[in-house]
Amino acid sequence: MISATADEPLHVLDLPQLYEKPSGTDLVKALALLSLQPRTFGTSADVVKGPAVQPAGVTRYLTSIISSPLAWLETDELREAIWDAAAARLSERSGRAAMPAMSRIFNVPTSSGEEYTLTLHEPSLTADNLGMKTWVSSYLLSRRLHNLLESPPQLVPTASTDPSTSKTETPLRALELGAGTGLVGLSFAALQGKSATIHLTDLPEIVPNLAHNAALNVELLNRTGATVTTGVLDWSVTPSPLPSAEERFDVILAADPLYSPSHPKLLVDTIAPWLSHGRDARVVTEMPLRDAYLPQVQEFRRRMGELGLAVVEEGEEVGYDDWESADGGALAVKCWWSIWGWTEKV
Template sequence: MISADSDEPLHVLDLPQLYTKPSATDLLKALELLAVQPRSFGSSAHEAVKRPAVQPAGVAQYLTSIISSSLKWLESDELREAVWDAAAARLSERSGRAAMPAMSRVFNIPASSKEEFTLTLHEPSLTSDNLGNKTWVSSYLLSRRLHNLLESTPQLVPATSTTQKDSSTLRALELGAGTGLVGLSFAVLRGALATIHLTDLPAIVPNLEHNVKLNTELLEKSDATVTTGVLDWSVAPDPLPSQDERYDIILAADPLYSPEHPKWLVNTIKRWLSRGLDARVVVEMPLRDAYLPQVQEFRSRMGDIGLAVVEEGEEIGYDDWEGADGESVEVRCWWSVWGWSEKI
């Protein structure tokens, strides 16, 4: 028998060996012990969400031996398939973040300097055309910063829309919500004082809806109101939203990953942001070299429509992709809060 609770990591020879014809249960327990989760977004570049309790030497060979074995001593084809699938998943996980299967991840978000809450998010397995279903480091950093922004920027508290039942209720919109981490964090933090609409492209929204349901208990406890929907930045709504349909605050994290996005994003903000001087846009994005021209274009276009930076800063996070040396990738991110210039 093996234990995941030991302080000392196991050697691969401590795992069930095929020549002993171990049961499917013992093999599946061993394979669960070898599961690798993506690295955390925390302050340490070397921390993983969950470290295997087995020394890495020989693990790949062990997994390959299981995949190539007939496992003929097991009682059914279903059991053999389960073991092969688990071994293949463990081998894929060791090929990097993009090779990992679908997973649910837990994020701890501060509600104050002393309290925090936990969100659970599902991330489907990644392909080149569904990267919006991944949680990105800038989303995590912005979610952890939100409670400070809400406390330090009084203008984020009042709302001016005449359609609201309560004039203290904010109407918030998240653009490119992805897995929903930022928007759900905002919803829990504001509770009954805000409603938020989480939006993304059609392929992303089903998982976004699923993540809202995963956190139903916390949202109900917080008395938060969250809705989801499709919003394509490249398509202008017809008719354009009225002042009563616009939002007091717009949130976006890591929204630029194509040359068209600065223009589309700023045009979308212009259409949907309330014209009140207390309206705000809160954005965080990575400062990756390849995308710096797009960040600069975003800043320029925001100024062109009459928005100015109220507050901004930079911070360091660690993405859950591994670099060439196997370490977490350090990412410098820029966060900013924008408001309308009093001149317009």
């Protein structure tokens, strides 16, 4: 019988060896043990937990299964299932970009101490479609949102600035830019419930999965009274005609939006027409401070300032990428979160 503990990972030679003609069941169990799950970004417990099987020799073990005719197994179906599982284990070891599609569960803390559970589908990644995966800064931001939304200054709908109308306020209008799989926007929707509506946006090729993820979580969204819509909003396209005052948004959210030299300008130029001019309007962002992209973070800061926005609150925190580095260690990522408001009423 194969068994492993977190303290004592197995050696590949502890797994059933092909020369022994192991049963299909034993091979399926061994391949399940070799499954690499994505990390959960933030928990050090997961980061220190090692693999069930030591990595040395695993690739050779998997390729030997794929290239074996497995002639001693009873059925073609069993052989196919084992080859497929071995191929999947092999692609998991080729990094996230080679991973098959998967559904992942995310827990979003609420201010009452309860946690909301979101299920997000992540299709297999292709090089250009970074929005098919959930990134570490959106995980951190989703866990911080309940605090951000409550800490002063309150994010309140512009319609409620008159105290006499605050009881009949219109819902806060929120927009997420580059929403990807939708973790931040869907968390915001569930946390805000009836008091906000949110429009989750991204490029055309990303939006179908985004809409799928909104549908996957419809039960939670209905329970909390949230209103979520999804659609295309390409930062490189200037809206025409420009949004009216009613069409602008009280809150704009963006997680991990800068990974090309053109992004700081595109993003700030998109915030400009879409952010409400109310004094409570806010932009909430979180992004990794990766060395290669620091100039873009600086440019984003500068351009936001030039637009008339200033940081209301900001901070740094560390998360862990959900895929391990080549040496098997967890990749710590420093992230910067920030909340911006107008320096003066525009």
